[in-house]
Amino acid sequence: MSCHSNSASNFKKQKNNGKNLTIALAGNANVGKSVLFNQLTGSSQIIGNWPGKTVDKAEGALTFEGQKITVIDLPGIYSFSTFGMEELVSREYIATQNPDAVINVVDAAVLERNLFFTMQLIEMDAPLVLCLNQVDEAKKKGITINRKKLEQLLGVPVVPTVAIRGEGIYELTKTALNVTRDRQNHKSHLRYGAEIEQRISKLDQTIQNANLNLNYPSRWVAIKLLENDPEIKKLVASSESVNKASEALAAEISAIHHEPSFAVIASERYGLASKIASEVQRQAEVRTTISDRVEWITTHRVLGYVTSAAVIAGLLVWTFSIGSLLSGLFSKGLSFFSPVNPALSGSIQGILWNGVWGGVVASLTLIIPFVVPFYLMLAMIEDSGILTRVAFMMDSAMHKIGLHGKALIPMILGYGCNVPAIRACRIMETKRERLLATFAITFAPCAARTIVILGLVAVFLGPWWALSLYVVDIALIFILGRIALKVVPGQSTGLIMEMSSFKVPSLSVVARQTWARTKSLIYIVVPLYIAGSVIVQALYAVGVLQQVSNALSPITVFWLGLPAIAGILLILGFVRKEMVLLAAVAIFSSTNLALFFSPVQLVTLALVNMIYIPCLSTVAVLAKDYGWKTAAVISVANFAVAILVGGIAFRLLSLVL
Amino acid sequence: MPKSEVESSKSMQDYLRAIAALSNNGDPVATTEISRYFKIAPASVTEMLQKLSENGYVNYSSYHGSTLTAKGFKEAQKITRKHRLLERFLSDVLHIGKDQVHTQACQMEHSLSDEAEESLCRFLKHPDKCPDDDKIIPACDLPFSTCEECIALHKQGLEEVGKRQQNLKSICNLKSGVHAKISFIRGEHRILQRLLDMGLTPGTPIKIERVAPLKGPIEVCVRGSKVALGQDIAANVFVESTQKSS
Numbered sequence: 001m002s003c004h005s006n007s008a009s010n011f012k013k014q015k016n017n018g019k020n021l022t023i024a025l026a027g028n029a030n031v032g033k034s035v036l037f038n039q040l041t042g043s044s045q046i047i048g049n050w051p052g053k054t055v056d057k058a059e060g061a062l063t064f065e066g067q068k069i070t071v072i073d074l075p076g077i078y079s080f081s082t083f084g085m086e087e088l089v090s091r092e093y094i095a096t097q098n099p100d101a102v103i104n105v106v107d108a109a110v111l112e113r114n115l116f117f118t119m120q121l122i123e124m125d126a127p128l129v130l131c132l133n134q135v136d137e138a139k140k141k142g143i144t145i146n147r148k149k150l151e152q153l154l155g156v157p158v159v160p161t162v163a164i165r166g167e168g169i170y171e172l173t174k175t176a177l178n179v180t181r182d183r184q185n186h187k188s189h190l191r192y193g194a195e196i197e198q199r200i201s202k203l204d205q206t207i208q209n210a211n212l213n214l215n216y217p218s219r220w221v222a223i224k225l226l227e228n229d230p231e232i233k234k235l236v237a238s239s240e241s242v243n244k245a246s247e248a249l250a251a252e253i254s255a256i257h258h259e260p261s262f263a264v265i266a267s268e269r270y271g272l273a274s275k276i277a278s279e280v281q282r283q284a285e286v287r288t289t290i291s292d293r294v295e296w297i298t299t300h301r302v303l304g305y306v307t308s309a310a311v312i313a314g315l316l317v318w319t320f321s322i323g324s325l326l327s328g329l330f331s332k333g334l335s336f337f338s339p340v341n342p343a344l345s346g347s348i349q350g351i352l353w354n355g356v357w358g359g360v361v362a363s364l365t366l367i368i369p370f371v372v373p374f375y376l377m378l379a380m381i382e383d384s385g386i387l388t389r390v391a392f393m394m395d396s397a398m399h400k401i402g403l404h405g406k407a408l409i410p411m412i413l414g415y416g417c418n419v420p421a422i423r424a425c426r427i428m429e430t431k432r433e434r435l436l437a438t439f440a441i442t443f444a445p446c447a448a449r450t451i452v453i454l455g456l457v458a459v460f461l462g463p464w465w466a467l468s469l470y471v472v473d474i475a476l477i478f479i480l481g482r483i484a485l486k487v488v489p490g491q492s493t494g495l496i497m498e499m500s501s502f503k504v505p506s507l508s509v510v511a512r513q514t515w516a517r518t519k520s521l522i523y524i525v526v527p528l529y530i531a532g533s534v535i536v537q538a539l540y541a542v543g544v545l546q547q548v549s550n551a552l553s554p555i556t557v558f559w560l561g562l563p564a565i566a567g568i569l570l571i572l573g574f575v576r577k578e579m580v581l582l583a584a585v586a587i588f589s590s591t592n593l594a595l596f597f598s599p600v601q602l603v604t605l606a607l608v609n610m611i612y613i614p615c616l617s618t619v620a621v622l623a624k625d626y627g628w629k630t631a632a633v634i635s636v637a638n639f640a641v642a643i644l645v646g647g648i649a650f651r652l653l654s655l656v657l
Numbered sequence: 658m659p660k661s662e663v664e665s666s667k668s669m670q671d672y673l674r675a676i677a678a679l680s681n682n683g684d685p686v687a688t689t690e691i692s693r694y695f696k697i698a699p700a701s702v703t704e705m706l707q708k709l710s711e712n713g714y715v716n717y718s719s720y721h722g723s724t725l726t727a728k729g730f731k732e733a734q735k736i737t738r739k740h741r742l743l744e745r746f747l748s749d750v751l752h753i754g755k756d757q758v759h760t761q762a763c764q765m766e767h768s769l770s771d772e773a774e775e776s777l778c779r780f781l782k783h784p785d786k787c788p789d790d791d792k793i794i795p796a797c798d799l800p801f802s803t804c805e806e807c808i809a810l811h812k813q814g815l816e817e818v819g820k821r822q823q824n825l826k827s828i829c830n831l832k833s834g835v836h837a838k839i840s841f842i843r844g845e846h847r848i849l850q851r852l853l854d855m856g857l858t859p860g861t862p863i864k865i866e867r868v869a870p871l872k873g874p875i876e877v878c879v880r881g882s883k884v885a886l887g888q889d890i891a892a893n894v895f896v897e898s899t900q901k902s903s
Contacts, residue, residue, distance in 0.1 A: 079854035110882040113856045259859065260805040266853035267860065274880065301870040392885050396873045404887050405874065495874050495887030496851055 021180050022070045022097070026090060026121065027105035028114050029076030030500050032133045034058075035509070036105055036163040037073040040173065057093065064173050072099065078113075080120045081229065081262075085426065088231065094126055095216045100180035102126040103172065108138035108145055108160070109501070111281055115273035118154065122190055125217040129176045131168075132160040137501070142284035150280040155189055164506055192268050195256055199226065199249040203242075210239040226250050227262040294502050298389040308390045311381060315415065316450075316470055319374040320463045323454060326369030331591065334361055356530055361591060363526045367578060370454055371447050372518055378416050379513035383505040387412065388497060395495050401481030403428070404495035407437040411477075414444030416517070418618040421446075422625065429493045435626060439484050442614045442622075442634055443477045443641075445470065448577035449610050455581040456606040460594045469607055472645075476611065480641065532579065533586040536572070540587050555643065560608060561650040562601050573609055575616050580609050600653045607649050612642030667767045670736045671695075672705055673714060676725055677733035682832055685722030730824050734795040740766040741787035741794040742777050748788040749781065755789045775799065779811060783843055785892050796825040796841050796895045802859035804843055825895040828875060829888060833867045837896035844893045856880040857894065 025033045037043070041060030058073040074093060075086040094102060104121050106114040121128055132145060151158045157175045161168030191197050203222035207214075214221055214235060224232040225246035236242045250261040257264045298307045381387065387409050395405030406427055414421035421441045425434045445453065458466035539545050545568045549556070552567030560566070565587060573580040588596050597605065613635050614622065622631035675694050679686045688706065692699040703719070710717035714729030725733055743762040747753040753761065769777075778784075778797060783804045785794055800821045801807050810818065825840055839861050842849055856879045857863070866876040866883060874885045886894065 078851075081850050081854060110880070112880040113882045116854070116856065254806065254809065258800065258806060259802050260809065262850065263803055263805075263853055263858065266850075267858040270856060270858050270861070270880070277881075299867050299869065299876075304869070388885070392869055392874055392876065395869065395885075395887055396871045399887075405885075492889075494848070494889035494891075495885060496848075496855065496890055497874075497885045498855070499876060499883040499885055501883075 020068045020070060021100045021177070022072065023101045023103060023176050023180075024072040024074055024094065024097075024099040025103050025105055026074045026094065026117075026126075027076060027131075028078055028107065028110075028117055029498060031076065031105050031107040031114065032163045033073055033076060033105045036103070036131065036133065036161070036169070036172075037071060038512070039163055039166055039169050040071050057089065062173075064177065067177060069173075069177075078117060080117075080124070080224075081227065091124070094121070094124060100127065101129060101176040103129050103131050103176055104156075105131045105133050105163075108132045108135045109141050109143055111143075111145065112270075112273050112277035115276055116270055118156075119190060119269050119273060122154065122156065123217075123220045123223055125220065127179050128156045129172065129179050130154065130156050130158040131163075131172055132158055133163050135160045136162045136165075137503070144282050144284070146280045146282075150276070153276050153279065164509065190272065192265075192272070196226075196253060196265065196268055199253060203245055203249055206242055206245045207236070207239075210236075210242050212236060212239055212242070222246075223265065226253060227265050228260075295389075298386060298502075299392060304389070304393045307386070308393045311386055311390055312412065315374070315377050315381065315412075316467065317463075318377050319370055319450065320454065320458055320466060322373040323370035324458060324463070326373070327365050327454075327459070330365045330369060331361075334364060352534060356534060360530060361585070363529050365591065367451055367526075367529075368518075368522075370451055372514065374447055374450065375416065375514045375517045376510065378413075379510040379517075380505040381412075382513070383503075383509050385500040385502045388500045391495075391497060392499065399492070401440065401478060402436055402485040402492050403433055403440075403481075404493065406495060406497050407433070407440070410437055411441055411444055414441040414446060415450070417446050417448075418442060418444065418614060419621050422618065422621050430490075432488055432490045433493060435630070436481065436484055436488060438622070438626070439634055439637075440477050440481050442618065442638055443473060443480060443611055445473055445610050446577070448615065451578050452573075452581045452609050453606045456593065456597075456602045460602055461599055465603060466606075469603070469610060472607070473610060476641065476645070480637075528576070529578070529582050532572075533582055536583045536586045537589075545587070559643065559647045559650075560604055561654070562605055562608075563597065566601075566605055569605070570608065570612060573615075574613055577609060577615050580605070599657045600650060603653055603657070604646055604650045608642050608646040610642075611638055611645065613638050668705070669709060669712075669714070670732065670767060671763075672709060673725065673729055673733035674736050674740070676715065676723055677730065677737060680724065682830060683724060685718075685724050687722040688719070691723075727824055731798070734824065735798065736766055738795040738797065739769045739774050741792065742774060742781065742784070743769065744787045744789060745781050745784045745794070746777060749784075759789055775807075779807065785843060785889075793827050793829060793892045796827075796843060797821075802841050803849055805846070805849075823897045825897065827892050828863075828865065828877065828886075828894045828896055829891045831865045831868075831875075831896070833865050835865045836862060837865070838862050839894060840897050841895040842893060843895070848890060848893075852890070852894070855884055856882065857884070863896070 025037055027033055037058060037060060040062050042062075043058075043060045057075065060071045060073070062069045062071055072093070074090045077087045077090055080087055080091045093099075102121060104118050106118065118128075118130060130150070132147070132150075135145070138145070145160070147158050147160060157179065159168055159172040159175050161172055163169065192200065200219065200222050203225060204219045207218045207221055207225075212235070216224075216232075216235075221232055221236070225236065225242070226249060228250060233243075233246075236246075253261040253264050259267070297303050390412070391405035391408050393405075394408050398405050398407055407425075409427065410421045410424035413424055418441055421444070422438050425437045425441070428434045428437055453466050453469055457469065536545070545565070548571065549564040549567040552570075553564045556562045556567045556570070557564055565584075569580045569583050572583045584593055584596075585591050590596075593602070613619075619631050619635055622634055672691070675691055676686050679690050679694060688699055688702050691706075692702045695702070706715060706717045706723050709715040709729065710723075713726055714732060716724045716726055740762050743765050744758040747758040747761055748755055775797065786792065787794060797807075798821045799807060800819055821840075823840065826837075828837070831837060839857055839859055842852055842857070842859065857877075861879060864878040866878050868875050872888050874887045875891045876883055876885045
C-alpha cells in the first residue's frame with residue numbers, strides 16, 4: 001500500500017484489534033442484500049422483490065465462531081456517481097466508516113451489470129468479498145459462472161450463495177472474516193485502457209503530492225475527478241494544482257474519444273465488466289419458462305391492465321372476505337364468554353372490566369382477522385415481483401398526476417401503513433416527486449383505516465359499500481393529485497426502473513414478513529388498545545368526553561350529521577385510526593354499533609376517518625422528512641377535504657339509505 | 658438555384674416528411690394516403706414519387722406503396738428536425754400560439770441552414786419533443802454520442818467535425834423484439850449518468866423486450882438486465898436505424 005493512505009490503514013488496524021468487527025453489505029438494487037442481512041443477523045428487515053426498498057442503512061448483530069460482528073445493510077445502488085441520496089450515503093459510509101469487510105452482493109443472472117458496481121468498490125480499495133447470489137435462479141436461466149476464474153480476474157474472493165435458502169452463508173461469513181484479517185492480500189490490479197490509465201496515475205500522483213488529507217483513496221478520487229463528480233470536486237477545491245490537472249486531463253480524454261470524460265470512463269468500466277463476464281460465464285439454451293409466460297400476461301396490452309387492477313383490488317377483496325370470515329368466527333367464539341354487563345357501567349370495577357374486555361374483544365375480532373390476511377397477501381405481492389409490472393403498466397396513468405410508474409409501489413404499500421410507504425417514496429428521484437407521492441399516500445387507506453371501514457361499514461352494510469369507499473378514495477387521490485400538481489409546479493422525471501424477475505413467492509419470506517409486521521401490532525397496539533379503552537371508559541363515566549363532543553358538534557352534528565360523540569372518536573382517531581372503532585366499542589360497551597349509529601352515519605364516519613388527517617405517526621414522519629410546515633399543510637389539506645367530502649356524502653347518502 | 662428548382666426541392670422535402678410521418682415503422686405508404694394527406698390528385702402524387710424514386714430517395718411500387726431509402730430517410734429526418742425545432746422556438750421563445758406554429762414552421766423549415774439548426778438546438782437546450790403534438794424531434798447529424806460534446810466543442814469554437822453516416826431512430830419508434838445498438842443519448846447530465854450507470858453506454862447492443870400500450874414505458878434488455886424506460890426517457894435514446902423493415 002502506498003504511503004498516502006498510511007493514516008487510514010493504521011486506523012483500520014487499530015479497529016481490527018478491537019473486539020467488534022463491522023461488515024457492510026453493498027450492491028445493486030434488488031439482488032438480495034436484505035435477504036442476506038436477515039440470514040446473517042436473524043433480524044426481520046423488510047424485504048421485497050422490487051428495487052429500492054432499503055432506503056436507510058440497517059444495522060444488525062451476528063456472532064460467528066465467538067467473533068462479534070456488526071452487519072450494515074446499505075441501500076441498493078448502481079454506481080457511486082451522485083444520482084441520488086442513496087449513492088452518497090453508501091459511498092460516504094464505505095469511505096469514512098472504514099468497514100472491516102464489504103460483502104458485494106451480486107445477482108449471478110445479471111453479472112455484467114453488477115460487476116460495473118464491483119469495479120467501483122475495487123477502485124475504492126474496499127476490503128471486498130464477492131457474494132454471487134441467486135446462483136439457482138441464474139442456473140434456471142442457463143447461466144453458469146466459473147468462480148475460480150472470476151476470483152482470479154477480480155483479485156477478490158468469490159462465494160456463490162442462495163441467500164434465501166441459507167446456502168453458502170457459512171462460507172461467505174468465514175471468507176469475510178478472513179478478509180478483515182489480511183486485507184492487503186486482496187488488493188486488486190484492475191486496470192483501464194492505456195490512455196485512461198496513464199491519466200489516472202498522473203492525477204493520482206498530483207493528488208498525493210497535494211497532501212489534501214482525504215478520506216477516500218487517491219486513485220479513486222482521481223477517477224471521480226476525471227468523471228467530473230461535483231461532490232469530489234468540492235473536496236479538492238482548495239488545491240489549484242489538482243483542479244487544473246483534473247480539468248486538463250478530463251478534456252484530453254474527451255478529445256480522444258469524442259465523448260465527455262464521464263461517459264468514456266463509464267464505457268471503459270462497462271467494457272471491462274463485459275470482458276470479465278464473458279470470460280467467466282456460460283450461457284446455455286433455455287426453453288420458455290413459466291415466469292416468461294406469467295410475464296407475458298402481466299404486460300399484455302389488455303390483460304396487463306386486468307392483472308394490475310386485480311393486484312390492487314384483489315388485495316382489498318381478499319382482506320375483506322377472509323377478514324370478515326375470521327372476524328365472524330372469533331366473535332362467535334368470544335360471545336360465548338362475553339361478560340359485558342351494562343349494569344356494571346359506572347362503578348370502577350365495571351369500568352375496568354368492560355374496558356379490558358372491550359379492548360381484548362376489539363383486537364381479536366376487529367384487528368387481527370383483517371390485518372393478518374392483508375399483510376400475508378401484501379408480502380406475497382411484494383415477493384412475487386409483480387409490483388414492477390404494475391408500475392410498468394400504470395406509468396402513463398401516473399403521469400397524469402405528475403409522477404411516474406414507480407410511485408405506485410409506495411402507494412400500494414400505503415394500503416398497509418403510511419409510515420413505511422412515505423419512507424419508500426425515496427425511490428422517487430426528486431424532492432418534488434417524493435412530496436407529490438407522499439401527499440397522495442396520506443389519502444391511501446392504511447390497514448388501520450381499513451379496519452374501521454370494515455368494522456363500521458362492511459360488517460353492518462355489506463362489503464360492496466365498503467369497497468365503494470375505496471373507489472371514492474382512489475378517485476380522490478387522482479383529483480387531489482392533479483390539484484397538487486398545479487400547486488407544486490416543476491419538471492417531472494421519466495421512469496428508469498429495473499424490472500425485477502418473476503418468481504413464486506417464498507413461503508418462509510412471506511411468513512417472516514407477515515409475522516414481522518403483525519408482531520409490532522400485537523406487541524404495541526393491542527396493549528395500547530386495552531389501556532386506551534379503559535381510559536376512554538373512565539373519561540366517559542366522569543363526563544369529560546361529552547363536553548368535548550358538544551364543543552365540536554357544529555361540525556360533527558350539524559355538517560356531518562353524526563352523533564355528538566363522533567367528535568371525541570375523531571380526536572382519538574388522530575392518535576391511531578383504529579381508535580375510532582375501538583373507542584366507539586368502549587363507549588357503547590358493545591360491538592353491535594348498528595344500535596347506536598344509522599347506516600348513513602356509519603358510512604360517513606368511516607369516510608371521514610379515511611381521509612380526515614394522517615395519524616400521529618404519519619404526521620411525525622412527514623415532519624421529519626419534509627419539515628413541520630409541509631406536515632401542517634398536508635394535514636390541513638386532508639382535514640379540509642374530509643370535512644367537505646363527508647358533508648356532501650352525508651347529504652347524498654341520506655337520499656339513498 | 659433557379660426558382661422552379663427551389664420550389665421542387667421544397668415539395669420533395671415535403672413529400673419525404675409526409676412519407677416518414679405516414680409510415681408506421683418503415684411500412685410502405687400507399688399513394689392514395691399521400692394524396693389524401695396533401696389533398697391533391699393521385700396522378701400528381703405518382704409523378705412526384707417517380708421523381709423521388711429516380712433520385713434515390715424512395716422505393717416506389719404502384720402496388721405496394723412507397724418506402725423511404727436510407728438517403729430519403731436521412732433527408733426526411735433532417736427536414737422534420739428543422740420543422741420541430743422551429744416549432745419549439747416559435748412556441749417557447751416567441752410565445753406564438755400552439756395552433757399556429759405548424760403552418761409557420763412549414764414556411765421556415767426549408768430556408769433554415771444546417772448551422773442555424775445546430776445553434777437553434779443548443780439555444781433551446783436540446784429539446785426532445787415538439788410543442789403541438791408531442792412528436793419526437795429527431796437526433797442531429799453531428800457525430801456525437803451525447804449533447805455534452807456538442808456544447809464543449811462549441812465553446813472551443815466547433816471546428817469541422819464531420820457528419821454522422823448512419824441514420825438514427827429513437828427507441829420509441831421500434832417494435833418489440835428488435836435488436837439495435839445505442840448511438841446517441843440526448844438530454845441532461847443526470848439522466849445521462851443514470852442511463853450510463855445502468856449499462857446503456859453508447860455502442861451497447863440492446864433488445865426491445867416490450868412496449869407498454871397507451872404511450873407507456875419501453876422495456877429494454879441491456880447487458881443481461883431488463884430496464885423499463887418511460888416514454889420521456891426513451892424518446893432520447895437513439896439507435897442506429899436498420900432502414901427497411903425486415
